[in-house]
Amino acid sequence: MATFEITTRSVKGDLKTDTMILNMGPQHPSTHGVLRLELVVDGEIIVDVIPHIGYLHRCFEKHAEQMTNYQQVIPYVDRMDYVAAMGNELAYVLAVERLMGIEVPERVQYIRVIMAELQRIASHLLAIGTYGLDLGAFTPFLWCFREREKILDLFEITCGARLLYNYIWIGGLSHDLPSEFGKKLKEFLKTFPKALKEINDLLTFNKIFIDRTANIGVLPADVAINYGCSGPMLRGSGVKFDLRKNEPYLVYDRFEFDIPVGEGKMGTVGDCWDRYYVRVREMEESLKIIEQAWEQLPPGDVHSAIPKKVRPPQGEVYFRTENPRGELGFYIISDGHTSSPFRVKARAPSFVNLSVLPEISKGYMIADLVAILGSVDIVLGEVDR
Amino acid sequence: MQANEIFEKIKSKFEDAIVEFKPDAVVEPYLEVKPDRVKEICEFLRDEPELAFDYLMCLSGVDYGNGTLGVVYHLYSMKHSHRFVLKVKVSVENPVVQSVESVWKSANWHEREAYDMFGIIFEGHPDLRRILMPYDWPEGSYPLRKDFQVPEFYNGMKVPY
Amino acid sequence: MPEILNMLIASLIPLLFILTYAIVILWVEIKVASHVQDRLGYMYTGGFHGWAQPIADLVKLLTKEHITPVSADKILFTLAPIIVFASSYAAYAALPFTSTFIASNLNVGIFYIIAITSFVVIGILMAGWASNNKYSLFGAMRSVAQIVSYEIPTALSILTVIIVTGTLNLQEICEMQKGGIFNWIIFKYPPFMFITFLIYFTASLAEVNRTPFDIPEAESELVAGYHTEYTGMKFAMFYLAEYANMFLVSGISAILFFGGWNSPFGEFLSGPVWGVFWFVSKGLFFVFLQIMLRWTLPRLRVDQLMYVSWKVLTPISFVNIMIVGLWAILK
Numbered sequence: 103m104a105t106f107e108i109t110t111r112s113v114k115g116d117l118k119t120d121t122m123i124l125n126m127g128p129q130h131p132s133t134h135g136v137l138r139l140e141l142v143v144d145g146e147i148i149v150d151v152i153p154h155i156g157y158l159h160r161c162f163e164k165h166a167e168q169m170t171n172y173q174q175v176i177p178y179v180d181r182m183d184y185v186a187a188m189g190n191e192l193a194y195v196l197a198v199e200r201l202m203g204i205e206v207p208e209r210v211q212y213i214r215v216i217m218a219e220l221q222r223i224a225s226h227l228l229a230i231g232t233y234g235l236d237l238g239a240f241t242p243f244l245w246c247f248r249e250r251e252k253i254l255d256l257f258e259i260t261c262g263a264r265l266l267y268n269y270i271w272i273g274g275l276s277h278d279l280p281s282e283f284g285k286k287l288k289e290f291l292k293t294f295p296k297a298l299k300e301i302n303d304l305l306t307f308n309k310i311f312i313d314r315t316a317n318i319g320v321l322p323a324d325v326a327i328n329y330g331c332s333g334p335m336l337r338g339s340g341v342k343f344d345l346r347k348n349e350p351y352l353v354y355d356r357f358e359f360d361i362p363v364g365e366g367k368m369g370t371v372g373d374c375w376d377r378y379y380v381r382v383r384e385m386e387e388s389l390k391i392i393e394q395a396w397e398q399l400p401p402g403d404v405h406s407a408i409p410k411k412v413r414p415p416q417g418e419v420y421f422r423t424e425n426p427r428g429e430l431g432f433y434i435i436s437d438g439h440t441s442s443p444f445r446v447k448a449r450a451p452s453f454v455n456l457s458v459l460p461e462i463s464k465g466y467m468i469a470d471l472v473a474i475l476g477s478v479d480i481v482l483g484e485v486d487r
Numbered sequence: 488m489q490a491n492e493i494f495e496k497i498k499s500k501f502e503d504a505i506v507e508f509k510p511d512a513v514v515e516p517y518l519e520v521k522p523d524r525v526k527e528i529c530e531f532l533r534d535e536p537e538l539a540f541d542y543l544m545c546l547s548g549v550d551y552g553n554g555t556l557g558v559v560y561h562l563y564s565m566k567h568s569h570r571f572v573l574k575v576k577v578s579v580e581n582p583v584v585q586s587v588e589s590v591w592k593s594a595n596w597h598e599r600e601a602y603d604m605f606g607i608i609f610e611g612h613p614d615l616r617r618i619l620m621p622y623d624w625p626e627g628s629y630p631l632r633k634d635f636q637v638p639e640f641y642n643g644m645k646v647p648y
Numbered sequence: 649m650p651e652i653l654n655m656l657i658a659s660l661i662p663l664l665f666i667l668t669y670a671i672v673i674l675w676v677e678i679k680v681a682s683h684v685q686d687r688l689g690y691m692y693t694g695g696f697h698g699w700a701q702p703i704a705d706l707v708k709l710l711t712k713e714h715i716t717p718v719s720a721d722k723i724l725f726t727l728a729p730i731i732v733f734a735s736s737y738a739a740y741a742a743l744p745f746t747s748t749f750i751a752s753n754l755n756v757g758i759f760y761i762i763a764i765t766s767f768v769v770i771g772i773l774m775a776g777w778a779s780n781n782k783y784s785l786f787g788a789m790r791s792v793a794q795i796v797s798y799e800i801p802t803a804l805s806i807l808t809v810i811i812v813t814g815t816l817n818l819q820e821i822c823e824m825q826k827g828g829i830f831n832w833i834i835f836k837y838p839p840f841m842f843i844t845f846l847i848y849f850t851a852s853l854a855e856v857n858r859t860p861f862d863i864p865e866a867e868s869e870l871v872a873g874y875h876t877e878y879t880g881m882k883f884a885m886f887y888l889a890e891y892a893n894m895f896l897v898s899g900i901s902a903i904l905f906f907g908g909w910n911s912p913f914g915e916f917l918s919g920p921v922w923g924v925f926w927f928v929s930k931g932l933f934f935v936f937l938q939i940m941l942r943w944t945l946p947r948l949r950v951d952q953l954m955y956v957s958w959k960v961l962t963p964i965s966f967v968n969i970m971i972v973g974l975w976a977i978l979k
Contacts, residue, residue, distance in 0.1 A: 146950065156621065159619045159620070161630065164630060200514060201513070241685050241943050241944060248686055310945055310948055313952055314947075327541050327565060330544070330592075418514070420515075420545060420561045422544065431561075433561070445549050449544065449545040454597075468786075469863070486619060
């Protein structure tokens with residue numbers, strides 16, 4: 103487990119102090135999965151953080167090359183970011199459709215938008231709940247999960263699965279929306295803003311929570327862009343960039359919604375509170391999108407554009423979508439004469455966001471590292487694939 | 488800016504580093520450059536105000552099969568909202584590419600993953616070591632290569648079952 | 649001979665009280681936690697809402713194996729939970745449960761209680777050091793810093809009460825508050841006694857290591873802090889000591905500020921037996937308040953905790969003492 107290694111390093115001028123190497127091991131309650139963080143600490147102050155990943159590496163990219171066709175890769179893609187699986191499927195399927203030049207019917211696009219936004223709310227609820235749990239607030243975690251259960255119920259009546267769906271297929275969807283979906287969705291849309299207000303009252307504007315997260319882990323905007331951060335990490339630093347508005351895919355250009363950006367309301371721009379608050383406000387915006395999408399939903403057949411044989415022409419595509427955690431990109435190379443992919447590379451947002459952790463946590467305390475890691479919101483399935 | 492215009496700008500400065508430009512590739516055009524000039528070209532792409540490619544979207548390693556490895560760079564500019572694709576090809580015997588870690592810090596982990604999976608050596612990378620495979624994975628064994636053989640035994644455990 | 653028998657009975661009664669109270673309050677804590685979190689909690693063991701679950705937990709803890717880490721300091725490792733529990737149990741000796749029962753009617757009652765609860769610090773430090781585990785050591789050091797810092801606002805607020813009462817003897821303090829709710833000390837010198845009570849309540853939350861001051865046992869950072877390596881009955885002793893401490897500080901706030909074993913209605917519903925009821929229910933009310941706070945607030949960081957103690961609570965309590973003291977002299 104934890105071993106004692108004392109490295110002698112002169113930190114403050116002529117006063118010789120020892121730094122200790124502490125292991126926030128692969129098994130730890132607040133590292134959100136199997137992540138090993140090697141901390142070099144001087145008392146309680148962090149001098150360096152070295153993340154070690156790869157504990158959950160399941161060789162997704164090699165498996166994708168061995169599959170006999172492109173559709174078989176979709177369940178594997180689900181399991182990358184297991185918290186927000188719809189987003190993964192969407193990115194992969196859109197990349198393949200772009201490569202093949204398939205046009206899907208409008209109804210399929212609207213349903214995909216609804217599913218993606220519901221998934222965004224569910225994923226942010228988990229991020230917020232576990233963030234509170236890391237900081238010692240035990241109650242908002244369960245309230246967030248109560249709301250998340252309602253969304254997972256919606257997914258279950260549509261495709262039969264709560265967490266890993268295999269729902270979005272190349273050219274369409276696996277099932278159409280059932281008849282009771284509308285009623286349940288409307289109930290959810292009515293009760294969610296109230297629950298969100300309760301959670302906000304308890305956590306977001308709580309003085310102790312603000313003291314723990316404001317001015318901690320400040321990420322300047324240019325550092326964020328250079329490190330390739332995306333999603334709430336980038337928007338929390340004040341950069342107004344969202345793929346749903348800047349490079350619209352599906353039918354996002356038909357909806358009116360806002361892009362919340364971190365403004366440094368409680369501290370500096372780009373601190374943990376900003377990133378957290380961006381997630382809270384993104385949930386409100388997603389609600390708006392779902393309401394508009396549900397009103398505009400056209401009738402149609404969700405299976406009509408699914409091709410019999412998925413055999414893309416020779417070529418390659420890099421397509422990216424706005425996942426709850428950031429920009430999820432798929433780089434797919436197809437060699438034109440086999441029906442299995444030649445190369446599938448998944449550019450996972452958590453993988454890139456995690457690389458900025460050493461940069462933003464120098465000089466803070468160990469308790470702050472827990473807050474910073476929670477605000478980066480990683481899922482190890484994505485980081486390691 | 489369109490890919491052609493970007494290519495013209497690069498050609499005007501680095502005529503000798505270009506290998507091939509394919510404007511009609513499926514889905515978007517790409518530019519292939521020499522592996523030992525990649526860093527200069529990337530610095531030019533980032534610093535030139537009209538191009539301003541400040542965001543490295545993705546850096547992937549590829550094994551093209553017939554003894555060639557490659558690296559593909561997908562670049563994006565936040566200011567001008569245009570994209571570009573750079574490619575580099577090296578042979579398996581000498582898979583050395585210049586590292587762009589000093590240009591975009593996000594390349595740090597991407598290049599470590601390309602080294603881990605394909606064995607591409609990035610010259611100038613400050614900390615090139617394995618990132619996803621375990622610490623004791625044998626040197627010279629790179630999983631995502633096409634000719635990779637799954638080892639029979641790993642730490643005394645039989646692998647294929 | 650009867651003398652020793654007397655002493656034995658007098659010391660066993662608080663122990664029995666602690667044990668029964670701990671089982672009940674364990675059930676109450678989990679039930680309050682579940683209902684605050686919108687779920688049900690214990691439901692099955694024993695039928696109605698799982699009332700027998702804490703008993704089952706106690707039996708489980710008693711039958712677990714005592715694992716000692718290989719390179720742990722064996723003597724200190726075994727001694728630590730004993731010291732932690734013994735110091736909180738010993739403080740019960742000076743608590744007046746009712747007008748006719750107090751285990752030991754010390755003239756320096758409250759002073760004795762403050763002194764003996766400081767022994768907990770030694771026990772915690774021993775637990776952290778003897779576990780030979782970096783995380784436990786961190787937890788123990790943080791706990792020592794926290795408890796020692798918060799002793800000062802606690803003692804200062806108690807001092808303010810002593811200025812009002814003029815005596816350290818807890819039984820006499822309760823006697824002084826006879827006669828109905830408005831004779832209670834919290835209503836004297838308004839509003840300063842109320843401020844004193846708030847300071848005491850906050851500082852005592854830190855003394856018993858409860859959220860928002862529970863970093864020594866911060867589950868999400870240090871796994872379990874200084875009692876990570878403990879199993880079985882030793883672990884049960886730490887838990888028992890924590891609950892005993894909770895009732896101790898609640899009981900002291902009840903005695904010093906809210907009338908102790910006096911009934912709020914004056915003569916109605918008062919008497920030796922009713923005294924026990926009033927004292928225990930006032931104590932339990934404050935324990936309930938502490939439980940609710942645990943499940944509502946996030947926890948403070950170490951330096952913020954120190955900041956609250958030294959830069960907020962201590963100056964306020966100093967000012968408080970001066971004002972109350974001047975007021976008492978000029979009256």
